[in-house]
Structure formats: structure tokens, C-alpha cells
Amino acid sequence: MILIDMSQIILGNVFGYGKGIQEADEDLIRHLTLNSLRLYKTKFKKYGEMVLVFDSNDYWRKERFEHYKAARKIKQQDNKEDWARIWAVIRSIKEELTETFPYKVMCVPRAEADDVIAYLTKKFHQQEKVIIVSSDKDFQQLQRYPNVVQYSPKEKKKLDCKDPKAFLLDHIIRGDNSDGIPNILSEDDTIINPNKRQKPITQKVLKTIEEDLAFNELPKGLEENWKRNQDLVDFDKIPEWINGSIETKWNIPIKGKRSNMFNYFIKHKLKHLMEHIGEF
The missing domain is CATH 3.40.50.1010 (5'-nuclease)
Structure with missing residues (x-):
């Protein structure tokens, strides 16, 4: 096909x-x-x-x-x-x-x-x-x-x-600027608001998120933003x-x-x- x-x-x-x-x-x-x-x-x-x-x-x-x-x-x-x-x-x-x-x-x-x-x-x-x-x-x-x-x-x-699952995880964490989706550290209107900037995704942040996910937990304090991004980019959430x-x-x-x-x-x-x- x-x-x-x-x-x-x-x-x-x-x-x-x-x-x-x-x-x-x-x-x-x-x-x-x-x-x-x-x-x-x-x-x-x-x-x-x-x-x-x-x-x-x-x-x-x-x-x-x-x-x-x-x-x-x-x-x-x-x-x-x-x-x-x-x-x-x-x-x-x-x-x-x-x-x-x-x-x-x-x-x-x-x-x-x-x-x-x-x-x-x-x-x-x-x-x-x-x-x-x-x-x-x-x-x-x-x-x-x-x-x-x-x-x-x-x-x-x-x-x-090479690693579609890792790609999806990274996509959820970082969001998608072209679609107006902020990273999971940032507020909903960050991309369209010229007075706001996205908070950087550091290696420390990534490590913390990976540790949470290892225990099947959403990133602490970021549950809503995580769900926002997952709903928008993960095709299993259609x-x-x-x-x-x-x-x-x-x-x-x-x-x-x-x-x-x-x-x-x-x-x-x-x-x-x-x-x-x-x-x-």
C-alpha cells in the first residue's frame, strides 16, 4: 500500500x-x-x-x-x-x-x-x-x-x-513548534505568545523524566503537560x-x-x- x-x-x-x-x-x-x-x-x-x-x-x-x-x-x-x-x-x-x-x-x-x-x-x-x-x-x-x-x-x-519508541518519547517531551505544541515544561500559549519562551529541556530534566517513566509514572508536576503532548502527537491516542x-x-x-x-x-x-x- x-x-x-x-x-x-x-x-x-x-x-x-x-x-x-x-x-x-x-x-x-x-x-x-x-x-x-x-x-x-x-x-x-x-x-x-x-x-x-x-x-x-x-x-x-x-x-x-x-x-x-x-x-x-x-x-x-x-x-x-x-x-x-x-x-x-x-x-x-x-x-x-x-x-x-x-x-x-x-x-x-x-x-x-x-x-x-x-x-x-x-x-x-x-x-x-x-x-x-x-x-x-x-x-x-x-x-x-x-x-x-x-x-x-x-x-x-x-x-x-532506528528507534521509533525513543523518537516518540522525545517528541512528547520536546513538543512540536511547527504545530504550536510546547515542550512539557512550558505553558500552553508559549509558542504563540511573543513575550514567552520555552523552558529548556536539559539533560538533568531528561534523566528525571526517564526515571519517572521507568516506574510507570508520569513526570512529577508535569502530568497535565505530558498528557497534552501525548494526546496530540502519539498516534495511539487518536x-x-x-x-x-x-x-x-x-x-x-x-x-x-x-x-x-x-x-x-x-x-x-x-x-x-x-x-x-x-x-x-
Whole structure:
């Protein structure tokens, strides 16, 4: 199974092409996205069928933690109209892929692509090889399962995590700046508040935490912050109702058909890709 983190692929193409969101139009984004899918399907064909996974518009993690990804949203306000256009294009491409191509297209209400990819990896890793196509380091924790590998489009290589359990532990302790999650020593609003700084994670702190965990205890005095971070970054903490929604979506038959692709390529003037239609 080839699990594609679609939001990363599309946005990576937009910024990697050199024009940025101001000049990237729908035709360009469509072409780059489809060409990426063609290349990944060819490159990783031994892993089986592709599954295209999109983020939904709203995340359950925002209810768990109000500052989740808040800094990203603030930054996007500087180019509000451009970002609105890009998200509209992504929605349009998602619908086109769903209606036209013979792939599972997964977008589950209240779930991020991370949730869907984690659930499907756990569900299928014992019966088939799984490759996760994403540069997101969060997925390294899934390498604790057999038959699971990750490929980073950004680095153009496979990401090999030697100790996935240690990686997850470190991720919980240190948080994730890009998602607005502070380390476990810091208050909830530390990352979005310009007047606050995160408290440093020293070797002494790490040793104390390790000693607590050795006795199956949460770090003393940091229980709430530990639970905050664990709920947000540990895929084993994805709520069961989200997992249930993912399973329901998975059981819906594929809508697109290979026979639809020829007319689609003509309609959107995808001449170069038409020459490689057999690779999709």
C-alpha cells in the first residue's frame, strides 16, 4: 500500500516550483500533482495500490488544544487571498481525483491526514508492505511496526528511524513548534505568545523524566503537560470515534474509473501526462 500525504505533496509542489502561492495557478498545480502521483506509483509499484489522503477542514486536535497550529493560521493571514485560492484549488483537485481516478481518496471529517495514515498503517501492515510518502517526521513512530517504511519527497530518500519508541518519547517531551505544541515544561500559549519562551529541556530534566517513566509514572508536576503532548502527537491516542469514521470512509467503494481518465486529460489539456496515461 502506498499512502500519499496529499496536502504535503501539493503544497510541496507549489513552493518547490519556485513561483510560490502568488503565481501558482490551478492548471499548474493540477499538472504538478498528477505528475507526482504518476512518479510515485511507478517508483513504489511493489507496494501495491495508492491511497490518496487529504486533511479535512477542521481537526479534533483543535478542541483538545486551542493553540494547535494557531501560528500557521496567523502567518497565512498575511496572504489571506492567496491561501484561500490555494485551498480552493486543493479541494477542487481532491474532487477530481475522487470522481476520475481508480484510487481510494480519503478525507475524513475532523481528521488530519496523519490520523488516516496512522489508522491504515496499523490496519494493514501485517498483511502487506506499507510505504508512507510524506516528509512529516511524525510518521517515524509508525516504523515500530513491521513492513512499514517512509519516503520523504523533500529529502528524496527513505527516512529510517532506528528507534521509533525513543523518537516518540522525545517528541512528547520536546513538543512540536511547527504545530504550536510546547515542550512539557512550558505553558500552553508559549509558542504563540511573543513575550514567552520555552523552558529548556536539559539533560538533568531528561534523566528525571526517564526515571519517572521507568516506574510507570508520569513526570512529577508535569502530568497535565505530558498528557497534552501525548494526546496530540502519539498516534495511539487518536480518539476511537475518529478511527471509526476512518473505517467507515475506507469501506466506501472507489468512485473513479480508469475509463474516465482519457476524457479528463483532454478536458484539462494534460498532453504530456496523456503520453504516460498507462503509468497511472
